[in-house]
Amino acid sequence: MNQTKQEEYAVNMASRMETIHSDIRGPIFIEANRMAAEGILVLKLNTGNPGAFGFKMPxxxxxxxxxxxxxxxxxxxxxxxxxxxxxxxxxxxxxxxxxxxxxxxxxxxxxxxxxxxxxxxxxxxxxxxxxxxxxxxxxxxxxxxxxxxxxxxxxxxxxxxxxxxxxxxxxxxxxxxxxxxxxxxxxxxxxxxxxxxxxxxxxxxxxxxxxxxxxxxxxxxxxxxxxxxxxxxxxxxxxxxxxxxxxxxxxxxxxxxxxxxxxxxxxxxxxxxxxxxxxxxxxxxxxxxxxxxxxxxxDEDSTRAMLVPGGRLYDQREATCAALEKIPGISFVKNHAAFYLFPKIDTEMYNITDDRQFAMDVLHGTGVLFVPGSGFDWPKPDHFRLVMLPHPQTLTKAMEDIGRFLETYRQK
Ligand SMILES: Cc1ncc(COP(=O)(O)O)c(C=O)c1O
CATH class of the missing domain: 3.40.640.10 (Type I PLP-dependent aspartate aminotransferase-like (Major domain))
Known part of the structure; x- marks a missing residue:
């Protein structure tokens, strides 16, 4: 079909879909997949999918x-x-x-x-x-x-x-x-x-x-x-x-x-x-x-076992928080449930005006993928979400990598 014919047959999609977004699996995730396909090591902290991190069904x-x-x-x-x-x-x-x-x-x-x-x-x-x-x-x-x-x-x-x-x-x-x-x-x-x-x-x-x-x-x-x-x-x-x-x-x-x-x-x-x-x-x-x-x-026991000291969800949170605390300009309210943390980043310190760009830059600089706060309908560019599902050592290293990346990072 030539160009004119193709345009004649263009079918518009529903306009209400324009504001629909799922940044958890959005453009930054697609970029992470591209990097992984090229053989670059990527740690995906974007989805709350325990089975993907070695958790087994009870x-x-x-x-x-x-x-x-x-x-x-x-x-x-x-x-x-x-x-x-x-x-x-x-x-x-x-x-x-x-x-x-x-x-x-x-x-x-x-x-x-x-x-x-x-x-x-x-x-x-x-x-x-x-x-x-x-x-x-x-x-x-x-x-x-x-x-x-x-x-x-x-x-x-x-x-x-x-x-x-x-x-x-x-x-x-x-x-x-x-x-x-x-x-x-x-x-x-x-x-x-x-x-x-x-x-x-x-x-x-x-x-x-x-x-x-x-x-x-x-x-x-x-x-x-x-x-x-x-x-x-x-x-x-x-x-x-x-x-x-x-x-x-x-x-x-x-x-x-x-x-x-x-x-x-x-x-x-x-x-x-x-x-x-x-x-x-x-x-x-x-x-x-x-x-x-x-x-x-x-069976409530198998869930409970993950949430106490020695259990994976508990230990992974502790490891993440301990490593994150050491990064200048990052603060957070410790979560008491689930396996998510929504840390705040000092946008003035790092000159951040666009949180999607920040997440993309961290991905390129460290191989760590997380979701920017705007993906959760948060109005300012000063938060991001971490999924704490990998093993504690992996999370500690990922937080250290982010800390090292931030030592020299300024968005503009
Ligand atoms: C708050 C909340 N509700 C619902 C869901 C969707 O869960 P389901 O797998 O049951 O569709 C999620 C998944 O992450 C969630 O975080």
Whole structure:
């Protein structure tokens, strides 16, 4: 086809896709892959994918998986296998939920698919959704795709990265439909105290808002901290809680997530009825992973073992923090959950005005790949996210390499 003909056949993509971004696997990641293909050693600290760093799925999961293959052959229940939904319901009840039944649970292909179904089911064009900044970009993206507007509220680094309630209040408008919490948080690793969540509940009640709470890291909490589900603090509030096994049971690739709808019966019925239409469109979630849910949720020990001294997640965090502390101009709030750290860099000291460029420069200078703060809807160029999944020695060396690189680095 000649040039003119090609132009005649140009098909424009949906304009709403222009703001969709996933910097975790964006241009800097693509550059890292190019470097790796050329034989350059690259350490990828961009994705929270434990299986890629030698973490193994627990024996409890492996055994059920191997003996269940045949049972996973047919399409299963649109909402998820009854046995799996029962075990999720029991799990959420153990976590303090009330008045829920397996009918209030939907199982999907990861929290990613669940978030997408929920946003499509719940948001209309013109709706506003309060979303944390910084935050994992999934939720901003699904909100935009649904035609609604993400309105960012600040999480305050000076207050352990807890949501800034005044900022949240100032962002409420008559169009606000829901508040999103990511607790424990990605990228900060913060675990929210009950007092903060109770204030957010008060706000939601005053303004008749629903809360969506992404709690995929609720089992990955360290340092004697306790995670409380917002739905457990107020069983009568309209809440949709999302969770999954990707991280706690090292099965990211299996795609296993769920939502639990709690609150007034009318809310549960409306959300479930609408989500059901979307769930039916994709027939069912991955059946194989659903067969392991009961065994996984009964096995809390394998997750806990990673989070105490001598456990990989604990030791990797300690190694990262100890090495990072020595770098001039870098400060951070230590995470108490998950395996992410969101350090701050002194932009004046290093003359940084563009955090994507900074991440690219570090990649070229050291071979270490991380995600710039703007990839988490953070408005200033002064943060970046580290994934602390490699072994402690590898992380220590990577932080030392970054420190050495910064000795002479000035962006302009
Ligand atoms: C906060 C948060 N929610 C959801 C997800 C997606 O998880 P899943 O593998 O269940 O799709 C992630 C993955 O990193 C995450 O960090």
């Amino acid at each position: 024996k409890s999961v492996r055994e059920v998986l191997m003996s269940s293959l045949e049972r996973a052959v047919p399409y299963c229940d649109v909402k998820g296998m009854p046995e799996a939904r029962r075990s999720i319901c029991d799990y959420q009840l153990r976590r303090g939920f009330q008045h829920i039944s397996p009918e209030d649970i939907f199982i999907g292909n990861g929290v990613s698919e669940i978030a997408s179904m929920l946003a499509t089911a719940m948001f209309d064009p013109g709706d506003e959704v309060l979303i944390p900044s910084p935050s994992y970009s999934l939720w901003t993206n699904v909100t935009i795709i649904a035609g609604a507007k993400p309105v960012l509220y600040t999480c305050d680094e000076q207050s352990n990265w807890y949501p800034d309630l005044d900022d949240m209040r100032s962002k409420l408008t008559p169009r606000t439909k829901a508040i999103l919490l990511i607790n424990p948080n990605n990228p900060t690793g913060a675990v929210y105290p009950d007092e903060i969540q109770l204030e957010i509940i008060k706000m939601a009640r005053e303004h008749h808002l629903a809360i969506i709470s992404d709690e995929i890291y609720d089992r990955l909490v360290m340092d004697g901290m306790r995670h409380t589900s917002v739905a457990a603090l107020d069983p009568e509030l309209p809440v949709v809680t999302t969770n999954g096994l990707s991280k706690s049971h090292i099965i990211c690739g299996f795609r296993c997530g769920w939502m639990c709808i709690s609150g007034p019966d009318s809310f549960k019925k409306t959300v479930a009825g609408t989500v059901h239409k979307l769930a039916a469109m994709r027939l069912c979630g991955n059946a194989l992973t659903q067969l392991v849910i009961p065994a996984a949720l009964a």
